[in-house]
Amino acid sequence: MQKTVKLEEIPDDLKLEMLKHNHYDQSNIVEHYNEAAEKYEQVYLTAGYHDPEKCAEVARDLFREEISTALVLDMGCGTGLCGKYLTDFGFTHIDGIDASSGMLEQAKSKNVYNELIEMFLGKPETYPAKFHNKYDVITATGILAEGHLDCTVFEEMLMSLKKGGYAIFTTRTMYLTQYKYGEKIQALVDEGRWELVREVVFDRYDQLDGEFGRFKKVEVRAFAYKKL
Ligand SMILES: C[S@@+](CC[C@H](N)C(=O)[O-])C[C@H]1O[C@@H](n2cnc3c(N)ncnc32)[C@H](O)[C@@H]1O
DSSP, X not given: OOOOXXXXXXXXXXXXXXXXXXXXXXXXXXXXXXXXXXXXXXXXXXXXXOHHHHHHHHHHHHOTTTTTTOEEEEETOTTSHHHHHHHHTTOOEEEEEESOHHHHHHHHTTTOOSEEEEOOOSOGGGOOGGGTTOEEEEEEEEEESTTSOOTHXXXXXXXXXXXXXXXXXXXXXXXXXHTOHHHHXXXXXXXXXXXXXXXXXXXXSOXXXXXXXXXXXXXXXXXXXXXX
Protein backbone atom coordinates (compact mmCIF):
# COMPACT_ATOMS: atom_id res chain seq x y z
CA MET A 1 0.00 0.00 0.00
CA GLN A 2 1.52 3.31 -1.13
CA LYS A 3 1.85 5.98 1.55
CA THR A 4 0.59 9.53 0.97
CA VAL A 5 2.73 12.41 2.23
CA LYS A 6 0.85 15.47 3.46
CA LEU A 7 2.54 18.70 2.30
CA GLU A 8 2.45 20.15 5.82
CA GLU A 9 4.38 17.13 7.09
CA ILE A 10 7.35 17.70 4.75
CA PRO A 11 10.18 19.35 6.73
CA ASP A 12 11.20 22.87 5.60
CA ASP A 13 14.71 21.79 4.64
CA LEU A 14 13.31 19.13 2.31
CA LYS A 15 10.87 21.66 0.85
CA LEU A 16 13.85 23.92 0.05
CA GLU A 17 15.52 21.00 -1.73
CA MET A 18 12.33 20.35 -3.71
CA LEU A 19 12.21 23.98 -4.85
CA LYS A 20 15.76 23.69 -6.23
CA HIS A 21 14.30 21.45 -8.96
CA ASN A 22 12.25 24.27 -10.50
CA HIS A 23 14.43 26.12 -12.98
CA TYR A 24 17.36 24.85 -15.01
CA ASP A 25 18.28 23.87 -18.55
CA GLN A 26 21.23 22.31 -20.39
CA SER A 27 23.35 25.44 -19.79
CA ASN A 28 23.41 24.94 -16.02
CA ILE A 29 22.33 21.32 -15.63
CA VAL A 30 25.65 20.13 -14.19
CA GLU A 31 25.68 22.85 -11.52
CA HIS A 32 22.05 22.06 -10.71
CA TYR A 33 22.54 18.31 -10.27
CA ASN A 34 25.89 18.66 -8.47
CA GLU A 35 24.12 20.90 -5.97
CA ALA A 36 21.04 18.65 -5.68
CA ALA A 37 22.79 15.26 -5.74
CA GLU A 38 22.99 14.53 -2.04
CA LYS A 39 19.27 15.01 -1.37
CA TYR A 40 18.05 13.96 -4.86
CA GLU A 41 16.73 10.55 -3.84
CA GLN A 42 15.04 11.84 -0.69
CA VAL A 43 13.22 14.49 -2.77
CA TYR A 44 12.18 12.22 -5.63
CA LEU A 45 11.29 9.18 -3.58
CA THR A 46 9.25 11.26 -1.12
CA ALA A 47 7.22 12.68 -4.02
CA GLY A 48 6.74 9.26 -5.62
CA TYR A 49 9.18 8.63 -8.47
CA HIS A 50 8.71 5.15 -9.93
CA ASP A 51 10.45 5.44 -13.32
CA PRO A 52 13.66 3.55 -12.42
CA GLU A 53 11.77 0.63 -10.90
CA LYS A 54 9.30 0.46 -13.83
CA CYS A 55 12.10 0.43 -16.41
CA ALA A 56 14.04 -2.19 -14.47
CA GLU A 57 10.88 -4.34 -14.30
CA VAL A 58 10.43 -4.07 -18.08
CA ALA A 59 14.09 -5.05 -18.59
CA ARG A 60 13.71 -8.02 -16.22
CA ASP A 61 10.60 -9.23 -18.07
CA LEU A 62 12.34 -9.00 -21.47
CA PHE A 63 15.54 -10.73 -20.28
CA ARG A 64 14.27 -13.51 -18.03
CA GLU A 65 16.64 -16.15 -19.43
CA GLU A 66 19.79 -14.10 -20.11
CA ILE A 67 19.54 -11.59 -17.29
CA SER A 68 23.03 -12.26 -15.89
CA THR A 69 24.83 -11.94 -19.25
CA ALA A 70 23.04 -8.89 -20.67
CA LEU A 71 25.12 -5.71 -21.01
CA VAL A 72 23.22 -2.63 -19.84
CA LEU A 73 23.95 1.06 -20.36
CA ASP A 74 22.04 3.41 -18.05
CA MET A 75 21.94 6.80 -19.82
CA GLY A 76 21.65 9.76 -17.44
CA CYS A 77 22.06 7.28 -14.59
CA GLY A 78 22.00 10.00 -11.92
CA THR A 79 22.39 8.57 -8.42
CA GLY A 80 21.92 5.04 -9.71
CA LEU A 81 18.33 4.22 -8.77
CA CYS A 82 17.78 2.25 -11.97
CA GLY A 83 21.10 0.43 -11.56
CA LYS A 84 20.08 -0.62 -8.08
CA TYR A 85 16.76 -2.10 -9.23
CA LEU A 86 18.44 -3.81 -12.20
CA THR A 87 20.97 -5.38 -9.84
CA ASP A 88 18.20 -6.50 -7.47
CA PHE A 89 16.57 -8.24 -10.45
CA GLY A 90 19.76 -10.10 -11.42
CA PHE A 91 21.54 -7.92 -14.00
CA THR A 92 25.29 -8.05 -13.38
CA HIS A 93 26.89 -5.78 -15.98
CA ILE A 94 25.66 -2.18 -15.92
CA ASP A 95 27.53 0.89 -17.15
CA GLY A 96 26.29 4.41 -16.47
CA ILE A 97 26.72 7.76 -18.21
CA ASP A 98 25.86 11.11 -16.64
CA ALA A 99 26.99 14.71 -17.03
CA SER A 100 27.03 15.44 -13.27
CA SER A 101 30.00 14.32 -11.18
CA GLY A 102 27.94 14.83 -8.01
CA MET A 103 25.23 12.44 -9.20
CA LEU A 104 27.89 9.94 -10.36
CA GLU A 105 29.50 10.01 -6.91
CA GLN A 106 26.19 8.91 -5.40
CA ALA A 107 25.84 6.21 -8.07
CA LYS A 108 29.37 4.96 -7.37
CA SER A 109 28.59 4.50 -3.70
CA LYS A 110 25.89 1.96 -4.59
CA ASN A 111 28.51 -0.44 -6.01
CA VAL A 112 26.17 -1.64 -8.75
CA TYR A 113 27.84 -0.17 -11.86
CA ASN A 114 30.84 -1.64 -13.68
CA GLU A 115 31.85 1.63 -15.28
CA LEU A 116 30.60 5.15 -14.64
CA ILE A 117 31.38 7.76 -17.28
CA GLU A 118 31.10 11.53 -16.82
CA MET A 119 29.90 12.71 -20.21
CA PHE A 120 27.29 14.84 -21.97
CA LEU A 121 24.71 12.94 -24.00
CA GLY A 122 22.81 14.52 -26.88
CA LYS A 123 25.77 14.81 -29.27
CA PRO A 124 25.44 11.81 -31.61
CA GLU A 125 27.99 13.22 -34.06
CA THR A 126 30.76 12.82 -31.46
CA TYR A 127 29.32 9.84 -29.55
CA PRO A 128 32.39 7.72 -28.69
CA ALA A 129 32.94 4.60 -30.82
CA LYS A 130 33.59 2.50 -27.69
CA PHE A 131 29.84 2.61 -26.93
CA HIS A 132 28.72 1.61 -30.45
CA ASN A 133 26.86 -1.69 -31.05
CA LYS A 134 27.82 -2.87 -27.57
CA TYR A 135 24.74 -3.09 -25.34
CA ASP A 136 21.74 -5.43 -25.01
CA VAL A 137 19.76 -2.87 -23.02
CA ILE A 138 19.66 0.91 -22.69
CA THR A 139 17.78 2.34 -19.73
CA ALA A 140 16.98 6.06 -19.60
CA THR A 141 14.77 7.32 -16.80
CA GLY A 142 13.95 10.95 -16.14
CA ILE A 143 16.16 12.33 -18.93
CA LEU A 144 13.49 12.89 -21.61
CA ALA A 145 12.25 15.96 -19.81
CA GLU A 146 12.15 19.75 -19.69
CA GLY A 147 15.72 21.12 -19.71
CA HIS A 148 17.18 17.65 -20.27
CA LEU A 149 17.70 15.64 -23.48
CA ASP A 150 16.09 16.30 -26.85
CA CYS A 151 15.39 13.73 -29.60
CA THR A 152 19.09 13.38 -30.48
CA VAL A 153 19.49 10.97 -27.58
CA PHE A 154 17.37 8.38 -29.45
CA GLU A 155 20.13 8.23 -32.08
CA GLU A 156 22.68 7.57 -29.33
CA MET A 157 20.45 4.80 -27.94
CA LEU A 158 20.36 3.12 -31.36
CA MET A 159 24.11 3.61 -31.83
CA SER A 160 24.79 1.93 -28.47
CA LEU A 161 22.50 -1.07 -28.95
CA LYS A 162 23.35 -4.34 -30.62
CA LYS A 163 20.79 -5.48 -33.19
CA GLY A 164 17.89 -7.00 -31.21
CA GLY A 165 18.72 -4.97 -28.09
CA TYR A 166 16.15 -2.88 -26.22
CA ALA A 167 15.92 0.85 -25.48
CA ILE A 168 13.82 1.24 -22.33
CA PHE A 169 12.93 4.79 -21.35
CA THR A 170 10.32 6.94 -19.64
CA THR A 171 8.77 10.31 -20.33
CA ARG A 172 5.69 12.26 -19.29
CA THR A 173 2.84 11.48 -21.71
CA MET A 174 2.45 15.22 -22.40
CA TYR A 175 6.13 15.51 -23.43
CA LEU A 176 5.54 13.12 -26.34
CA THR A 177 3.85 16.04 -28.09
CA GLN A 178 5.30 19.05 -26.19
CA TYR A 179 8.93 18.12 -26.98
CA LYS A 180 8.10 16.08 -30.11
CA TYR A 181 9.58 12.89 -28.63
CA GLY A 182 6.56 10.97 -29.98
CA GLU A 183 7.16 12.22 -33.52
CA LYS A 184 10.81 11.12 -33.50
CA ILE A 185 10.00 7.76 -31.88
CA GLN A 186 7.42 7.10 -34.61
CA ALA A 187 9.79 8.25 -37.37
CA LEU A 188 12.29 5.63 -36.19
CA VAL A 189 9.51 3.01 -36.36
CA ASP A 190 8.57 4.14 -39.88
CA GLU A 191 12.23 3.96 -40.95
CA GLY A 192 12.36 0.35 -39.72
CA ARG A 193 15.04 1.11 -37.14
CA TRP A 194 13.17 -0.10 -34.06
CA GLU A 195 9.79 -1.54 -33.03
CA LEU A 196 7.65 -1.15 -29.92
CA VAL A 197 7.60 -4.19 -27.65
CA ARG A 198 6.24 -2.78 -24.34
CA GLU A 199 4.39 0.31 -23.12
CA VAL A 200 3.49 0.81 -19.45
CA VAL A 201 1.44 3.76 -18.15
CA PHE A 202 1.77 4.93 -14.55
CA ASP A 203 1.72 8.06 -12.39
CA ARG A 204 4.75 9.97 -11.09
CA TYR A 205 4.77 12.18 -7.96
CA ASP A 206 1.60 10.46 -6.80
CA GLN A 207 2.56 10.24 -3.12
CA LEU A 208 1.99 13.95 -2.38
CA ASP A 209 -1.49 15.00 -1.29
CA GLY A 210 -1.15 18.18 -3.41
CA GLU A 211 1.22 20.15 -5.60
CA PHE A 212 4.61 21.54 -4.54
CA GLY A 213 6.91 23.29 -7.03
CA ARG A 214 7.32 21.00 -10.04
CA PHE A 215 6.08 18.04 -8.04
CA LYS A 216 2.47 17.18 -8.82
CA LYS A 217 0.86 13.95 -9.93
CA VAL A 218 1.47 13.40 -13.64
CA GLU A 219 1.03 10.54 -16.13
CA VAL A 220 4.22 8.91 -17.37
CA ARG A 221 4.94 6.14 -19.90
CA ALA A 222 7.72 3.57 -19.96
CA PHE A 223 8.50 2.23 -23.44
CA ALA A 224 10.68 -0.59 -24.69
CA TYR A 225 11.78 -0.41 -28.34
CA LYS A 226 13.70 -3.27 -29.97
CA LYS A 227 16.48 -2.31 -32.39
CA LEU A 228 15.87 -3.92 -35.79
C1 LIG B 1 15.99 13.55 -13.23
S1 LIG B 1 17.64 12.96 -13.19
C2 LIG B 1 17.36 11.24 -13.52
C3 LIG B 1 18.46 10.38 -12.94
C4 LIG B 1 18.17 8.91 -12.94
N1 LIG B 1 18.11 8.38 -14.29
C5 LIG B 1 16.88 8.63 -12.20
O1 LIG B 1 15.90 8.23 -12.83
O2 LIG B 1 16.87 8.85 -10.98
C6 LIG B 1 18.33 13.53 -14.72
C7 LIG B 1 19.79 13.16 -14.89
O3 LIG B 1 20.17 13.44 -16.24
C8 LIG B 1 21.47 13.96 -16.24
N2 LIG B 1 21.63 14.74 -17.47
C9 LIG B 1 20.92 15.82 -17.87
N3 LIG B 1 21.32 16.23 -19.08
C10 LIG B 1 22.32 15.40 -19.45
C11 LIG B 1 23.14 15.30 -20.61
N4 LIG B 1 23.04 16.15 -21.64
N5 LIG B 1 24.06 14.29 -20.66
C12 LIG B 1 24.19 13.43 -19.63
N6 LIG B 1 23.44 13.47 -18.52
C13 LIG B 1 22.51 14.45 -18.42
C14 LIG B 1 21.55 14.80 -14.97
O4 LIG B 1 22.87 15.05 -14.58
C15 LIG B 1 20.74 13.94 -14.01
O5 LIG B 1 21.57 13.05 -13.30
